[in-house]
Amino acid sequence: MxxxxxxxxxxxxxxxxxxxxxxxxxxxxxxxxxxxGAYVRVQGENEITVTQQTLRRYLGADFEIRSFETMMTAFNGRAITTSDAITWQSVGLRKAEKKAATS
Amino acid sequence: MTQELGAQDLAPQLVPLNAIFATDFVQILVPVTTANTMQEVAAAVAHHVEGRRVRAQPFEKVVIHNGKRLPADMTVAAAGIKPLDHIAVEYDIPEQS
Amino acid sequence: MALLKREEWQGFVRDVDWSYSYVDDSAVFPEWHCGTGKVPREAWSAWEEDYKVSYPEYVATQREKEASAYAVKSALQRSTTFDHLDEGWKSATKMHFGGVALVEYAAVLAELKMARFGLNGAWRNMATFGQLDELRHAQITTFFGHEFIGKDAQYDWTQKAFHTNDWVLISLRNLFDGMMIAPNVVDLAIELPLTFETGFTNLQFVALASDALESGDVNFANMISSIQTDEARHSQQGGPTLEILVEHDPVRAQWVIDKAFWGSARAFAALTGPAMDYYTPLEHRKQSYREFMEEWIIDQFVHTIEEYGLKKPWYWDEFMRGLDIWHHGLQMGLWYWRPTLWWRPKAGVSKDERAWLAEKYPNWEKVFGDKWDVLIDNVNANNLEATLPETLPWLCSTCHLPACNATQSRDGTWRVRDWSLQYDGRTYHFCTNGCRQIFWKDRDNVNHQTLIDRFLAGQIQPMDVGGILGYMGLTPDVMGDDPDYEAWTKDYVGRPVEGISLAAQS
Incomplete structure (x- = not known):
């Protein structure tokens, strides 16, 4: 990768x-x-996302996406948090997206 | 004009040195005096390392200061070694032909 | 009633910058704290964190983290887990507690500085959470370490260590004062959250958790993992700051990272290196220090700074070569000067352990094996005296660690070299070219005096080993010693010996 x-x-x-x-x-x-062992790296190329909706399917209907933080000791890339999802994006992709948004 | 004392007449002054002994792993602090000879300086450095971390070898030891090997009977004052100077002490291993 | 989504309201409560009419902006945000430098003041209005959190979310999540960490602690308190931990592993934790607890407190002050002087409301908001995080870390670390004092007096240094003049602590104070207390907030955000917290702390708090868990120390593994979940969030103050600084002053951005990276690399070589490659029992080692460094620093961090448009630091080759040397030299130094430590350093050089070291570090035997052999022979000749120090190691004027980094000559031999320079009428010595270079560039900064400087200035009396240990605050009940000499020397009993200390032969 x-x-x-x-x-x-x-x-x-x-x-x-x-x-x-x-x-x-x-x-x-x-x-x-x-x-x-004590930690597990989960990674994809350039960008991956996880949503509260999907997490609730696996972890129960009352799972709050903010609680994801209690399990995440580190991450690779920039983590973008919203009230429905977390997206991890490479710095390069993030910069390009921001640039596109402002121009 | 006042009289200047020669190196021989000056009372010994403390000269703390940064020293490395042969293949040792660390630089160490070794205090000597202006009156010490290079033979004594080499022994003072070796005291902390030889047979402790670096195996003793049956050769003379030589002091190297600013890239120069100094004669065994030269004093610290005569060699111009100043406080906080760096010296290395090496075994004078005869070249094998 | 449905609540508004965070995105729908956060901007209103977070973005609290306004134009001052009664005072100048520079009175509220003075340059010496804010450090905008060449960056136009208005450029900071673009600062935005990706990792967003609101106060209600913060409180709820932190409560869950605390509940979980304390639940594990109280469950294990009733077990005998602690009593069965390996002495080497316990040493790794003592080193951690003493070396970290009050750094977390210094980090509270650093976050507070950003919470006040950060050049954007979003930044100040994030730093406010950051200082609450660091307060939690100072407390949880002190409290967890304190629990063991009854079982082992060395854990008293959890709280005591930073109040002493022990050389390890002088080194760490120098590093963290430079990184957390002294800098303006722009430099701070790049040194602390970006370089230290996104890079290096992962090594001590995530990677080391693997070794902790393998060693059976679930409580410690859980504590450091919990702490790092906070770090992962508040370290995100670094990215937006760096983005803006790189755009307006890339030279400064590069230098600030270069310096913080080097200082961190030196400190971690001294602490995390021995903990991973010597103190963690062989059968519990997940990866070598070098492998963890490659995973967390070389691959992840370097990739990140390159993405921001910066380069690998100028000292890169020296740093990479040091991955095979620095922490091994420091391990030998920590062991030899063990009375100066508040833990029991394992030598960790039995035959099996050496085979592992040689496999992970192909030059290990060549550079360090001969000296450990002399130490082993002295122990086996019952001459412990020869394995104890009678002088100080030379401490580097930049990193304050012993100058013990061998480098390879063209002829293949490995030697420790002198890196020195003259400045302001005196000679300074360094452990590496990198430390020498950083000192020169930073030469007008106020630096802490090294232990050698203090000793030579007559601040340590009497001027002998006893005086030095007293100055460092070490008392006989905590003074470090090898936990088990036989464990690593018995493999070599009976071999022919020559050239060891004369005292042993007489």
Missing amino acids: KNPVGPVLSMCDEVEQVIAAIEDDNPGTDIEVIDR
């Missing part, structure tokens, strides 16, 4: 479900999972 982006999850009971949710939310992207 040239520009891997995505969360680094700390070891917790929900890791497998979170990975499944990320895979569901990024159908066209290869999701790489690197397991180092």
Whole structure:
């Protein structure tokens, strides 16, 4: 992967479900999972997203996306948080998007 | 005009040095005096390292200062070694032919 | 009733910049704190964080994190887990508690400075959460370490360490004062959140958690992981700041990163390096320090700074070569000067451990093996005296760590070299060319005096080993010693020995 982006999850009971949710939310992207015991890297090329809707399907209807932070010890790229989703984007892509938005 | 004392007549002054002994892993602080000879300086540096971290070898030790090997009987004052100067102490290993 | 989405209201409460009519902008945002430099004041209006959080969200999430960390702690308090931890691993945690607890407090002050002087409302908002984070880290680290004092007096240094003049602490104070206390907020955001927190802290708080978990220290693994979830968020103050600085003053941006990166790399070589490659029991090591550095720093961080349009620092080759050397030299120094530590440093050079080191670091035997062999032979000859220091290692005038970095000559031999310079009528010595160069560029900054400077100025009395240990605050009950000499020397008992300390042979 040239520009891997995505969360680094700390070891917790929900890791497998979170990975499944990320895979569901990024159908066209290869999701790489690197397991180092205490932490698991989940990454895709340039941009990946996870939504509250999908997370709720795996983690229960009361899951709040803000709680994702309790599992994320680090991440690669820029993390863009909204009240429905988190997107990890490479710095290059983020810059290009911002530029396009202002011009 | 006042009289200047020669190096021989000056009371010894403390000269703290930054020293490395041969293949040791670290620079160390070694205090010597202006009156010490290079042989004594080499021994003072070796005391902290030789046989402790670097195996003792049966060769003379030589002091190197500013890239120059200094004679064993030369004093610190005569060699112009100043406080906080760096010296290296090396085994004088005869060249094998 | 449906609540408004955060995106629908956050701008109104967060963007609280306005034009001052009673005072000048420079009275509210003085240059010496704000450091806008060549960046036009109005350029900061573009500052925007990607990682957004509101106060209600913040409070709810932090509460969950705290509840979970303390639940693990109280569950384990009733178990015997701690008593079964390896001494080496415990040392890694003592080093962490003492070296980190009050740095977290210094980070509170740094975040508060950004919360007040940050040049955009969004930035100040984020820093406000950041200072609450750091307050939590100072508290949780101090509290978790404190729990063990009853079992082991060395844990008392969790709180005590930064109040002493121990050389390790002088080095860390120098680094963090330079990174957190001294700089204006622009430099601060790039040194602390961007370089230190997105780069290096991951090594000590995420990567080390792997070793912690393998070593059976679930509580510690959980604590540092929990802390790092905060860091991951507030470290995001770095990106938007860097973006703006790079656009207007790329030379300054590069220098600030170069300096912070180098200082961090030196400190982590001293602390994380030995913890990963020597203190963590061999069977519990997930990866080597070098491999963790490659994963977290070389790949991830360097990729990031290049994406921002910056270059690898000028010292890159020296830094990369140092990955195989620095922490091994420091490990030998920590071990040799072990009475100056508040933990029990494991030597970690039994035959199996050496085989692992040689596999991970192909030059290890060549550079360090011969010296460990002499130390081993002295231990086996029952001459511990020869393995204890009678003078100080030379401490670098930039990083304040022992100058112990061998480099390879053209003829293939490895030697420690002198890196020195003359300035203002005196000679300064450095551990590396990088430290020498940074000192020169920063030479008019006020730097802490090294322990050597203090010793030579007569501040340490009496001028002997006892005086030095007293000055550093070390008392016999905490003074470091090897936890188990036999563990790493028994493999070598009975081998032929020559050239060891004369005292042993007499």
